[in-house]
Amino acid sequence: MYKKAFFVIFSLVGFISLFLPFNKVIIISCALDGGGSTDYYYDPFIKYLVEFFTFQSITFLDVFEFLAFILIIFSLLITPLFLFYNRKKISLLLIVLTLGLMIISLYNSYDSLGYGYYIIFLQQSVLLVLTILSKNKILHLQKL
Secondary structure (H helix, E strand, O other): OHHHHHHHHHHHHHHHHOOOEEEEEEEEEEOOOOOEEEEEEEEEHHHHHHHHOOOOOOOHHHHHHHHHHHHHHHHHHHHHHHHHOOOHHHHHHHHHHHHHHHHHHHHHOHHHEOHHHHHHHHHHHHHHHHHHHHHOOOOOHHHO
8 A cells, every 4th residue: 555655646746846847947138228127937847848849950969858858757757666566776777867867957057947856856866765775675665
C-alpha cells in the first residue's frame, strides 16, 4: 500500500511540476520620448517542448535541447514507476542525468528560475536519496 502511494505521489508531483512556472522571461520596452518599462512573466517547463515543434529551421543545438527536455520529462514521470518495479539501476541513471542537466541550468540562469525548477530539483533529489537508500538495503521500499 505504501509503495503505491509513493509511486502516485512522486508521479503526480512530477506531472504537476511540468506546468509550474519554470523560467522568467524579461520584456523590455522602449519609447521614443525616453521612457520605457520592464516586465516579466514565467514560462512553464512544458512550453519549451512545444516551442521545439514551431521552429522554422532546426539546428544541432535545438535537437540537443529537445533530447534534454525529453530526458527530463521522461525522468519526472517514469522514474517513480521504475522504482515501483524495483528497476533501481535504470532509475538511478535517469535521476543522475536529470540532476546533471538541472545543475547546468542552475549554473547558467540561477537568477531567472521559477519555483517549478526547484520543485523538479527537489523531487529528483528525494528520489535519488530514496533510490540510494533502497539500493543499499537501508530502506525497504516494500515497508515505505
